[in-house]
Amino acid sequence: MEALNCDELGTTAVNRALRTGTTGVPMVVTNPRGRHNLAVGLSSEAFITIDGNAGYFLGGLGGSAGGSGPDITVNGFVGWSVGENLMGGTIRVKGSASQSAGASARGGSIIVEGDASLRAGISLKGGSLVIAGDAGAMTGFMAQAGTILIGGSAGHGLGDSLYEAVIYVGGRIASLGADAVVEEMTDDDVLAVKRLIEESGFDHIDPHEVTRVASARQLYHFSTHHHGSY
Amino acid sequence: MADSGQYPIRGLGARRKLPTFDDLVFLTASVSRYPLEGYRERCETRTVLGGRHGARPVELEIPITIAGMSFGALSATAKEALGRAATEVGTSTTTGDGGMTPEERKASAVLVYQVLPSRYGFDPADLRQADAVEIVVGQGAKPGGGGMLLGQKVNERVAAMRTLPPGIDQRSASRHPDWVGPDDLRIKIEELREATGWSIPVYVKVGATRVDHDVKLAVAAGADVVVVDGMQGGTAATQDVFIEHAGIPTLPAVRMAAEALAEVDAGNEVQLIVSGGIRSGADVAKALALGADAVSIGVAALLALGCNRDSYVDRAGLRVDVAPDYAFLGTRPGHCAHCHTGRCPVGIATQDSVLEARLSPDGAAGAVANYLRAITMEVTALARACGKSSVHHLEPEDLAALTIEAAAMARVPLAGTEWIPGLPQ
Numbered sequence: 001m002e003a004l005n006c007d008e009l010g011t012t013a014v015n016r017a018l019r020t021g022t023t024g025v026p027m028v029v030t031n032p033r034g035r036h037n038l039a040v041g042l043s044s045e046a047f048i049t050i051d052g053n054a055g056y057f058l059g060g061l062g063g064s065a066g067g068s069g070p071d072i073t074v075n076g077f078v079g080w081s082v083g084e085n086l087m088g089g090t091i092r093v094k095g096s097a098s099q100s101a102g103a104s105a106r107g108g109s110i111i112v113e114g115d116a117s118l119r120a121g122i123s124l125k126g127g128s129l130v131i132a133g134d135a136g137a138m139t140g141f142m143a144q145a146g147t148i149l150i151g152g153s154a155g156h157g158l159g160d161s162l163y164e165a166v167i168y169v170g171g172r173i174a175s176l177g178a179d180a181v182v183e184e185m186t187d188d189d190v191l192a193v194k195r196l197i198e199e200s201g202f203d204h205i206d207p208h209e210v211t212r213v214a215s216a217r218q219l220y221h222f223s224t225h226h227h228g229s230y
Numbered sequence: 231m232a233d234s235g236q237y238p239i240r241g242l243g244a245r246r247k248l249p250t251f252d253d254l255v256f257l258t259a260s261v262s263r264y265p266l267e268g269y270r271e272r273c274e275t276r277t278v279l280g281g282r283h284g285a286r287p288v289e290l291e292i293p294i295t296i297a298g299m300s301f302g303a304l305s306a307t308a309k310e311a312l313g314r315a316a317t318e319v320g321t322s323t324t325t326g327d328g329g330m331t332p333e334e335r336k337a338s339a340v341l342v343y344q345v346l347p348s349r350y351g352f353d354p355a356d357l358r359q360a361d362a363v364e365i366v367v368g369q370g371a372k373p374g375g376g377g378m379l380l381g382q383k384v385n386e387r388v389a390a391m392r393t394l395p396p397g398i399d400q401r402s403a404s405r406h407p408d409w410v411g412p413d414d415l416r417i418k419i420e421e422l423r424e425a426t427g428w429s430i431p432v433y434v435k436v437g438a439t440r441v442d443h444d445v446k447l448a449v450a451a452g453a454d455v456v457v458v459d460g461m462q463g464g465t466a467a468t469q470d471v472f473i474e475h476a477g478i479p480t481l482p483a484v485r486m487a488a489e490a491l492a493e494v495d496a497g498n499e500v501q502l503i504v505s506g507g508i509r510s511g512a513d514v515a516k517a518l519a520l521g522a523d524a525v526s527i528g529v530a531a532l533l534a535l536g537c538n539r540d541s542y543v544d545r546a547g548l549r550v551d552v553a554p555d556y557a558f559l560g561t562r563p564g565h566c567a568h569c570h571t572g573r574c575p576v577g578i579a580t581q582d583s584v585l586e587a588r589l590s591p592d593g594a595a596g597a598v599a600n601y602l603r604a605i606t607m608e609v610t611a612l613a614r615a616c617g618k619s620s621v622h623h624l625e626p627e628d629l630a631a632l633t634i635e636a637a638a639m640a641r642v643p644l645a646g647t648e649w650i651p652g653l654p655q
Contacts, residue, residue: 012424036417036421037420040424041358041424057421060408061354061425062354080414085354087353087355104408106352125393163395163398164395221381224236
């Protein structure tokens, strides 16, 4: 395993080393101390451990349109926008995630073993965001595609202005956002949740006991009659 | 509105009377200054943008760039033609909401990739093949408002690029999903630099509102280039109330931006691009004189493509009258701003394959290149007459204002006086 010590290396040097590391050789980034922009823009497969807390944009702009990408584990918490615009690969956060986890991600999977703060999955365009604990207000805001699974409870405004993304919630929902509705779970939904549970290892979630939230598709076409809907 | 319950949505820019560059004139050379010989002595137009942080700068032959306009708002043929024209004259073009199309990348020697709040179609692989990246915070036509693309233009290809259901009225976000505020912007810029190996410049584009603050904050966040888009800037679709009532005109915006850069000692290392209603070489020259390093054109480039013309030339070389198509939209050639309908009679602002076929990429690219060359000649004509061997040597001292308002906004004397309203005598 190759070690990259943030106490000795700047962010650019760390990322360059992660980008050019030997294929198949795991790498560990030590002493990150909340450093921003670690492991961003990694297009190829790599096995990376961030051994501590990371800052904004951990693993952002990673992976490729085909779905491949790095496998990143964070032994700590992450700041805003973990996995921002992720295209492929996996990011697992052992702690909690701050705001906008998985913002505009288009593929891959982001797994948060703790809680996720406000606007998790905002503008999501594909892939999956799985949160073991609770998710903050406005989770899934304007999410277009992909799946969000919340093992705990969801804050206010869940799924506000959703497009075709689907949200599953194991716990309580404080309130739904504009145009979001609770729908019946189908067999396909149960199967989808089971797969996410298998992938994340979050077996405290019962796939038969989650709530499906999706778009009512009432705001897909502009109308002055909608002014009270927002 | 009372009859329909609808508010107007339309394309292009502000129509109301505003202070513009027309309210300024050049004080060309005479006894106290001597001119350079027109058509003989060289006047440099080369423009370099974005070398502040060691990135490979964008090097252009002319100080006029093509502004960001989306595939979706425009047809793929129009985007390709703009790219080919820009390449022909040695300047850059810019992507838009919806991402980068292969045709556009292939046609554009220098392509600026936009990071918009919606992130529709944003792909790190495209980022890595861009020549610069532009974080769009706002747009002159609708600062503070997100974009829109009405359902009639969201066909299968557009929808797939944007990960949206076909046919919906698409709403682009007004805020970025992953950052807010200037401190976050600094981190976002660093993310983009890390993802591109610090190899390409980062532009930050703002709609002209609180220009002084926004320019200084963009510089503090690390922008290599600041783009300020005045309220005359165009759009393919937004609410008329935005177009006519939000933001400030380009005339004061350029001066405010230049002064803001100077106040933070960034005038020599951060370049300023100004856009919004630039139509002619005179507009370009005045913007440069007031402190811009380059300008961007959008609507003017579309007009050069053939926007609002009364006819198109078909594949057999015959001119086809399209006035009836304008009439169907309730307008006429020269007055159309119905880009939002997707029924563009000349094939520019449409996703309808039949209409799009009306636009010849060869002819359209040639027309835009002609236009860019012609207005560049206008710029150099004025610069030479002011005694400048480079268009970048034009300065506020070369200008006088024809109205008190323009004098106050541009901070140049009212013609025939030494008076600049608002400044100490």
